[in-house]
Amino acid sequence: MDGARKYDFVKKLKSSDLEAFTSLWKLATGGNQKAYRLIVEEYFWQLFNYGLKYSRDEALLKDTVQDLFVYIWEKRATLATEVNIKAYLFSSFRRMLHRKLNPQIRMVDFKDATYLENKFDLSAYVDERLIKTEQARQLSLQVTALLNGLPLRQKEVVYLKFFHNMSRDEIASILNIAPQTVSNILQMALKNLRCNLPGDVRNIV
Numbered sequence: 001m002d003g004a005r006k007y008d009f010v011k012k013l014k015s016s017d018l019e020a021f022t023s024l025w026k027l028a029t030g031g032n033q034k035a036y037r038l039i040v041e042e043y044f045w046q047l048f049n050y051g052l053k054y055s056r057d058e059a060l061l062k063d064t065v066q067d068l069f070v071y072i073w074e075k076r077a078t079l080a081t082e083v084n085i086k087a088y089l090f091s092s093f094r095r096m097l098h099r100k101l102n103p104q105i106r107m108v109d110f111k112d113a114t115y116l117e118n119k120f121d122l123s124a125y126v127d128e129r130l131i132k133t134e135q136a137r138q139l140s141l142q143v144t145a146l147l148n149g150l151p152l153r154q155k156e157v158v159y160l161k162f163f164h165n166m167s168r169d170e171i172a173s174i175l176n177i178a179p180q181t182v183s184n185i186l187q188m189a190l191k192n193l194r195c196n197l198p199g200d201v202r203n204i205v
Helices: 003-011 018-029 031-052 058-074 087-100 107-111 134-150 153-163 168-175 179-196
Strands: none
Touching: 018 087, 031 058, 031 087, 058 087, 087 168, 087 179, 134 153, 134 179, 153 168, 153 179, 168 179
8 A cells, every 4th residue: 555545545445444543553553653653642532531440640641651652652563463452552552551650560461450459549530620510519529429430341341341442352451351350340340230239220230
């Protein structure tokens, strides 16, 4: 594919099209700078917002996202081209951030999430600017408190599933667990939420 055709292809991509972004990844790993920049623009703030659940240090989070994308560009020739780009970016960012937050951990420790207890905070998701009424604010705080009351793994699975619209396989890849385990965790989380949500919103879950 020549440069002009690559440029036309990149311009037509939609952020919601996973297949298109998979093709975009192939272009980026092949050295196409426009494709690379589009990936950065699409995922930079998604990764940053994900990182906010672990740390409120915005400078650290921005540096970590930038470090990840610099690594991708520098190592592009050696990266696999057939990947789920969203799962790859989230799992890579998660590992990189956890190394910075916990310098003593090793790669093998990522299979054990106990060191992350009380790290994942969903209150960072609530944007007070979008809450128009006191009733809505109180409901948002109540729901957020219930979400944060879930066990760590349940909380993170719910976040990735409903806040980032990820599939079971994508979540499994990010958390390094089996897809069926994701399903089991999600069912337990929803059961816990249904038992504690206010009656007027219980049927939504």
